[in-house]
Amino acid sequence: MASASPSRQDAQRPGRYLRYRWWGLLAVSLGVAMIIMDATIVSVAVPSIVADLGISSTQIQWVQEIYTLLFAALLLTWGRIADRVGRRRVMLIGVVLFVAASxxxxxxESGGMLILGRALQGLGGSMILPTTLALLNANFQGRERGIAFAVWGSTIGGMAAIGPLLGGWLTENASWRWAFGINVPVGLLIVAGLLLFVAESSEPVTGAAQRLDLGGAALSILGFGALVFGLIEGRTYGWWEATEAAPFQMGPLSPVPLAFLLAAVSLVGFVLLQRARTAAGKGVILDLSLFRIPSFANGNVTALIVSFGEFGLILSLPLWFQNVLGFSAFEAGLALLPLAVGSFLASGGVAALARRFSPIVVVRMGLGLEILSIAALALLIRPDSTAWLTSPILLVYGMGVGLATAQLTSVILAEVPLASSGQGSATQSTARQTGSALGIAVLGTAFFTTLRTGTEDQVAGALTGAPQLSVAVDSVNATSGGSIAALAADPQTAFIADAAREAMTDGAALAGWIAAAALLFGFLTSLRIKPAAQPAAAQTPDGAAETPDGVAETPGGASQ
Known part of the structure; x- marks a missing residue:
């Protein structure tokens, strides 16, 4: 038995893991919560960080973006490594690294030190996210797997909304440093939960497949890193011609198209290398044969499109709440709380829905709720709107996220072999991250462009006789609307503030319509996904047979 894989070794101790598998789900979900919450908390704490450390706008930009860049670039590589060396082991290392970086x-005490810490957080986060899904895929079966994925997905949606609330409270009542310090006790709970309640799993490999695909890892990191860099920095550095903020340029050319070219060359090379190594029987970072599984291939396309729509809304709404409605950071977090409540409510209803509908039908229900709620928000919001308008809409939207996000994950991984669950999980995570980066790029550009042009157009006539006020107009775009409150307090510039509020509301509405259109497209692509055929009997983590209704039976026939 010395050569048994970790999953086989743990299967010999069924009482320890099977009995407490729901506590293991809590530990895994806390891991997801920590990385999602950290990303959103930091965005709220930025003004306090700038005031305390006195760092430049370029440094604060990299504080936010180095995390996303490394996180997205390394997902595929760590997913494959986790399949080989143990998914729980890689997640444990990732949690420890993330906490130390926090x-x-x-x-x-400086911008450089903070950027280094955020880079290490991105490295740790890229180890955590794909392994959470792979562990759930390995430790839950049948209907229980659908429930576990529902909790996982609702955690993502809920933490995206709770993060700004917690970040606002910590920033206003303690210090921005606690936005990072809170990860220490959470990380300790995750480590304890993983060790006590989560069974290890890995893919046993032999022969030439044992060698790690270092070339594939390098190409995937370079390709996805360059792609996400271009999507994130396009608005700042220029999509084609370089802006003044660009760190370098080749003639008038921005570094962004060069990044896209590098991404295209690297990713094409990655695919060709994976095909060649597969044909030679060597180990690969991504088994391209997984894309022959219709639910996996079509599900990843849908996940990318859905993430495009979902994350763009999270970008514009906090700014709109604070700069148009005048909410504080904490109040803006409270206004987003219904989204989290709806997401968690949906996770509680998944079990009942799973008994009547297949996962892909539940995905479509969720997408339908998201489309209707975003469209309603885009149609109804005004500069004088209140949280009484947005709260019920965000509640419904959160329910849609809770239903669609988790069950889409279940659909994508339903027919992926257990041995490849790390690859499968990392692939769908990469698709989601690429989609969210694309959504932030497109919806962010639409939002901020409307803010700038709308404000300028509305005050153009008034500025003819007072050109000195053009500096005030420029400040609206430079501060992403942060100067609106100060402009409103000065009678001479109050009309500029009113114009900016109107323009920012128009920008949020436009971003909402684009997001709704993307989600509708995602709904249409989901129609290509057929319900996975459920096996007559699957194996639970203890080796027991599980019937199609999700009831586990031991070899002797006793129900668990």
Whole structure:
């Protein structure tokens, strides 16, 4: 038995893991919560960080973006490594690294130190996310797997909304440093939960397949890193011609198209290398044969499109709440709380829905709720709107996220072999990250362009006789609307503030319509996905047979 894989070794101790598998789900979900919450908390804490450390706008930009860049670039590589060396082991290392990096961020006395800490957080986060899904895929079966994925997905949607609330409270009542320090106790709980309640799993490999595909890893990191860099920085550095903010340029050319070219060359090379190594029987970072599974291939396309629509809304709404409605950071977090409530409510209803509908039908229900709620928000919001208008809409939207996000994951991984669950999980995570980066790029550009042009157009006549006020107009775009409150307080510039509020509301509405259109397209692509055929009997983590209705039976026939 010395050569048994970790999953086989743990299967010999069924009482320890099977009995407490729902506590293991809590530990895995906390891991997801930590990385999602951290990303959203930091966005709220930015003004306090700037005031305390006195760092430049370029540095604060990289504080936010280095995390996303490394996180997205490394997902595929860590997913494959986790399949080989153990998914729980890689997640444990990722959690420890993430917590240590959080301590470094909390103790930072300079912008450079904070950027380094955020880079290490991105590295740790890229180890955590794909392994959470792979562990759920390995430790839950049948209907229980659908429930586990529902909790996982609702955690993502809920934490995206709770993060700004918690970040606002910590920033206003303690310090921005606690936005990072809070990860220490959470990380300790995750480590304890993983060790006590989550069974290890890995893919046993032999022969030439044992060698790690270093070339594939390098190409995937370079390709996805360059792609996400271009999507994130296009608005700042220029999509084609370089802006003044660009760190370098080749003639008038921005670094962004060069990044896209590098991404295209690297990813094509990655695919060709994977095909060649597969034909030679060697190990690969991504088994391209997984894309022959219709639910996996079509599901990843749908996940990318859905993430495009979902994450763009999270970008514009906090700014709109604070700069148009005048909410504080904490109040803006409270206004987003219905989204989290709806997401968690949906996770509680998934079990009942799963008994009547297949996962892909539940995905379509969720997407339908998202489309209707975003369209309603885009149609109804005004500069004088209140949280009484947005709260019920965000509640319904959160329910849609809770239904669609998790069950789409279940659909994507339903027919992926267990041995490849790390690859499958990392692939769908990469698709989601690429989609969210694309959504932030497109919807962010639409939002901020409307803010700038709308404000300029509305005050153009008034500025003819007072050109000195053009500086005030420029400040609206430079501060992403942050100067609106100060402009409103001065009678001479109050009309500029009113124009900016109107323009920002128009920008949020436009972003909402684009997001709704993307989600509608995602709904249409989901129609290509057929319900996966459920096996007559699957194996539970203890080796027991599980009937199609999700009731586990031991070899002797006793129900668990």
């Amino acid at each position: 301590v470094l961020c909390a103790m930072s």
